[in-house]
Amino acid sequence: MEQGVLQLTLTWDGRRIVAAAVASTRPAAARALRGLPLERALEVVPRLFGICRFAQEAAARLSVCAARAERSAVAATTLAAALAVALEAIGEHLWRLLLDWPPLCGQAARQSEFLRWRKQLLAVDDAAAAAALGGRLDAWLDAETTPLSEQRQAVATVLLLPRLSAAEWAAQLDAEAIAGLPTVAGQPAETGALARHAAKPELAALVASGQRTQARLAARYADLRWLAQALAAPAQLSAWLDAAAVADGCGLARVETARGTLLHRVELDGDRVARYLIVAPTEWNFHPQGAFVRELGGSPARTRAEALLAARRVALSLDPCVPCELAVNDA
Amino acid sequence: MCLALPCRIVELRPGEQALIDVAGVGKEISLALVEDVAVGDYVIVHVGYALTRLDPQEAEKTLALFAELGQAALQEAAGTVA
Incomplete structure (x- = not known):
């Protein structure tokens, strides 16, 4: 078993998926920051992370500013980081929609289109280019229509994560307990584009009818639309990041990413990191009692291949930030 | 979380594929998202795609960092390349 990989296991009885399970290793990255001088920690964070590095870097800087009660630095960092965080999220959504979803809907990946967008995203160097x-x-x-992923209805699922400010998270978050197994009010919850846009009538209707996978796919388009329009009015983007002091020398930052809410919480010991906690979207969505596990349990699947395809779709809709390994065991 | 472990290109293969070295283990990945990559270059890889090419100095710094952070971080990063 490799670390940093989600192990997703289905139990299948020949007619339905009777159970699903998730095993993942707790991320070592945040632990590795303990004891580092602050300046070093801020240099290390963007180097550690591959795909969400701008969001991680912004969260690290914001949490440190909040821990030092530097309000004007929080505001300046938010302003400076918002555009990069938004462009990164757009790139992640396009990756999923153009490269990963089509093959699961019986279509070819749209690689050349993705490449064209990626080049444009990388070329943005100022506000005018972003707009x-x-x-x-x-x-x-x-001109895009949401592909039909499936019409299967999830029998059971989890709450959508409410939008909380950094100050609200600061009051909620139990530093050690939540890492790896986050809950709100004791319940696992789902984060991501659907949680952000659940109030939209067309998404609420899909959620109400139990079509969570389709709702998540449609929510990605809604999120992209919001981001595209916010690029022309960048003040809106600051809604995606904020930070608050938890206590003296302890700060928390919230940064939205394509996959959902990212939280960083830092406790300082002078000019060093005493403790560092990162709660990543994958830890919500692939919680051992989370959406993946609940939605697949009880799903009909006539063949092993059908069971795997159903699991791949649900997994992709919840969008893990690490590779998954899927296995099917006979009941 | 996806960690950004620099991976060295060992061999270029047909169809925009390449063999990379991930902490001592060989893996085949796609080069479709990067341009002008040569054997010996370092890239950041995510789920089977090379995402960005690193200049060798940057790559060395990041590799040194993972070494400093220890085996657990390195194993975690290697896992995310798959």
Whole structure:
């Protein structure tokens, strides 16, 4: 078993998936920051993370500013980081929609289209270029229709994570207990684009009818639309990041990412990191009693291949930030 | 969380594929998202795709960092390359 990989196991009885289970290793990265001088920790964080590095870097800087009660630095960091965080989220959504979803819906991956967008995203170097890209993305979205992932209805699932501010998270978050197994009010919850846009009537209707996978797919388009329009009005983007002091020398930052809410919490010991906690979206969505496990348990599947495809779709809709290994065991 | 372990390109293969070295283990990945990659270059890889090419100095710094953070971080990072 490799570390840093989600092990997803289905139990299948020939007619249905009778149970699903998740095993993952607790991320070592945050632990590795303990004891580092602050400046070093801030240099290390963006180097550690591959795909969400701008969000991770922003969360690290914001949590440290909040821990030092530097309010004006929180505001300046939010402003400086928001655009990079938004562009990163757009790139992640396009990756999923153009490269990963089509093969699970019986279509070819749209690699050349993805490459064109990726080049444009990487070329953005100022607010005017960002606004122009937002306009092109907005127009492109007009011509896109959400593919039909499946019409299966989930029998049971979890709450959608409410949108909480950093100050609210600061009051909720139990530093050690929550790492790896986060809950709100004692319940596992789902984070991501659907949780962000659940109030939209068309998404609420899909959720109400139990079509969570389809709702998540549609929510990605809604999130992209919001991001495309926010690129032209960057003040809106600051809604995606904030930070609050938890106590003297302890700060918490919340940064939204394509996959959901990312939280960093730092406790300082002078100019060193005493404790560092990262709660990543994958820890909500692949909680051992979370959405993946609940939604697949009881799903009909006539063949092993059907069981695997159903699990791949649910897993992709919940969007793990590490590779998954899927296995099917006979009941 | 996906950790950004620099991986060295060992061999270029047909169809925009390459063999990389992930902490001593060989893996085949796609080069479709990066341009002008040569044997010996370091790349950041995510779920089977090379995402970015690193300049060798940057890659060395990051590798040194993972070494400093210890075996657990290195194993975790290697797992996310798959």
